[in-house]
Amino acid sequence: MDGGSRPYVIMQMSASIDGRIAFGPELTMVDKHPAEELVASAGPIWEKVTRAIDEEWHPQGTMMGSGTVISEQAPLRELPALSGDASVFYEDFLPEDVVAATRHWYILVDGRGRGRSGYKATENPGGHMLHFVSHSVPAEYLAFLRRERIPYLIRGEERVDLAGALRRLRGKLGVQAIRLWGGGALNGAMLRAGLIDEIHLILWPLLIGGRRTPSLADCDDLLRDQLPTALQFVSARVEEGGYLWLHYKVVPT
DSSP: OOOSOOOEEEEEEEEETTOBSSSSTTOOTTOOOGGGGGSOOSHHHHHHHHHHHHHHHOOSEEEEEHHHHSOTTSOOOOOOOOOSOOGGGSSOBOOHHHHHHOSEEEEEEOTTOOOOSOOOOTTSTTEEEEEEEOTTSOHHHHHHHHHHTOOEEEOOSSSOOHHHHHHHHHHHHOOOEEEEOOOHHHHHHHHHTTOOOEEEEEEESOOOOOSSSOBSOOOOOOOTTOOOOOEEEEEEEEETTTEEEEEEEEOOO
């Protein structure tokens, strides 16, 4: 059972003033781009916001989508074929020794099984990777995660059931609050599912535009009878270099 509660979710993002979170299509959030030379480094303000969230909420997890760190054009690592009954792989994998040693989970939402580097985030003291996966991922991918001793929670059939995975994250691992560093697709899915509680947004002094450039929340349009997500203003601060730090809380419905 997942239980009825989930962690508190704080979205921490940076975007241009027109809401773009990348400099162009097919770029991930970690790609370097010459446009960065147009403005002062965002590093200090990003670290400042991170510290503020840490001091208030002490998040025990940081969640990202696979599109944030893996390009759609990146070739997938070939994995050994499996023989026999693969059903055992379609259960949560939480090695007791890894769970006992971990204080902060770096969560990759990977409904298609694309995160195949074996990266564990253990260079961060007390940190470890955790994958959110769906039942549609290949069994070979789940076997790979088990060989690498990378924990995963499996929820959803065709795509990750985010609400269910978050409930399981709290129920099985005791996580009370997480930070969301999503790409546009993950942020959009979290928004439409009503799974964001608070927003810290850093606005870059840039206009990017574009028709296919990722935005803060890429998701289906609202229907005529659907309402936008209402926000409660908390604060706005002008930071060095012309950056603006906006802080809002989501109004409960």
